[in-house]
Amino acid sequence: MRHFITLLKHELRVLLISPGTYIAAILFLIVMGFVFQDYLTESINASRKHSPGAEFIRSFWLPVFFIVPLLTMKSIAEERRTGTLETLMTTPVTPIEIVLSKFSAAYLYYICLWIMTFSFQVVLYYFAQDPKLIDPAPLIGGYTFIALSGFLFISIGIFSSSLTKNQLVAAILSFAMVFIIIIVGRNLTDWFNQNGNHPLLLRQIVEYLQIFQHAEDFTSGVVETRPVVFYLSGAAVLLTFSIFMIETRNSKN
Amino acid sequence: MENSNKTIEVTDLVKNYGRTSAVNGISFAVRKGEIVGFLGPNGAGKSTTMRILTGFMHATSGIVKICDIPVAAHPVAAKRKIGYMPENNPLPEELRVREYLKWRAKLKEIPFRKRRKRIEKALELCDLKRASHRIIGRLSKGYRQRVGIADAILSQPDIIIMDEPTIGLDPHQIVMIRDLIASLRGRMSMIISSHILPEIEMTCDRVIIINGGRIVAEGTPDSLRKDFIDTTVYQAEIQGDLTSLKENLAKLDDSLEITGNGNADTEGFSEIQIKGAANQNQSENILQHLTNIPNLRVRALNKHKPTLEEVFLAATKRSWDTLLPDTDPDESTFINQS
């Protein structure tokens, strides 16, 4: 792992000097600003059971759908297309280091984006001064959920990017995968609840795929081990596949 | 471990892309300090072979050893020994030249104390000093090429592999790269592929010509000339009757063939070619004979040294003739697809 830091620094530097990084960040903040404002007006008009800050975290899926593919589509696919993966892979660097550095850079960026949304909460706190609006426990839980689920979402993006040398294909793949695990997981449960007796294994898998439920739980201050295991092991499996793809795919095409 | 003299040893290398075979049983070795030129027509399998040597691709079968280290089993250890510049010379567009080399120096595990010196040295050797602060994406092709070469020699590895390094360079730079390669001769083993054959002839100790994934010729340029050129050509400039010359020369050696277009220049001299048996020099005899022919004036006679290009054409043509079926994978896949 001696090259991990060198590679990560390089990734971060490339992120910092490319204008796309800042454009994406601004777009993200604008979209999330509107979402936040929306929850705010709603909570004024109708009294809700949660604080607007926590409600806001629960709309995590909206930015995840567009920001995860955008953030990760370039990472490996673009290096494969331009051939810089070849110059990288012919130095004493291992595929593990490459994948982990790409993942870490994208993850750090993703977390930075979310940390910036914390400013919304701060602004709200200053102007509202209402303890009902600002409840620290749901916020801590909510941002923990974001950090935790980010492992899985970003590794989905990295994995998609390792499959192809076409950025667009990578983006579509990661969008599809994120969509499936977020939306389909929820709908399957509804469907399962309506008609019973399914194989136990299937039920168990679906029980892990409760990303909305996890968001709900975390923002209510309920922290379980099951989601932690789910996100971390999911990320580990996907990153392992990515490492494998980097090692073998060069030889094919 | 490194007492054996061979820095690269390749045995029965085979590489298939799906059904097309790119490399088809190649074996060769490169000695320490030797510079080997890799020639072959487009699609011969040069780049594929180089990619396998550098550990970027896995071979379908066969063994590659770099300084006695099997690449398949110990890729990282083998990669430490190699400086590689791929085909098309991919570089990150956003970085500055020096930044890029600094990053590469770290990745190549050059100790901190030596890093600066090595970077300066590589910049100097590739004449990049003045461009060291420029952004790579904005450099001209030739400059980018030099950045690629600087990167390959950066860690002063035992082996340097460069895939078409002189493509896109201006004549000054080609001479410079030639001198650079010459200055590294004896210290590092090199494999260089190129389609610029005079370059290869001037820089390389040995040439390997591959075609259709097989080695079709191997040796020093001179030994290849002996093997593949079956005539010796003499060029002469004469003034006089061509038909009587033919009869006259037949007296000297009736295997000599004369061709010439008979287009005389302003002074009445025309150029002719005399083809004789291979691997012997009859210049003196021919010259004496020509000067003794009455009514014939000779202005010049020289023995034409076959270029590497002619050797290359002869060698690849011979291999196409012998292994005619499935010689050109590109073409067959094209037909399959359409």
Ligand SMILES: Nc1ncnc2c1ncn2[C@@H]1O[C@H](COP(=O)(O)OP(=O)(O)OP(=O)(O)O)[C@@H](O)[C@H]1O
């Ligand atoms: N990624 C790939 N997928 C399928 N076939 C490939 C791939 N790369 C190369 N080939 C095939 O392998 C053969 C050898 O290709 P290679 O690039 O090694 O040729 P080359 O000798 O370097 O040619 P050139 O002089 O044009 O660079 C060609 O027939 C090519 O079509």
Ligand SMILES: [Mg+2]
């Ligand atoms: Mg090539």
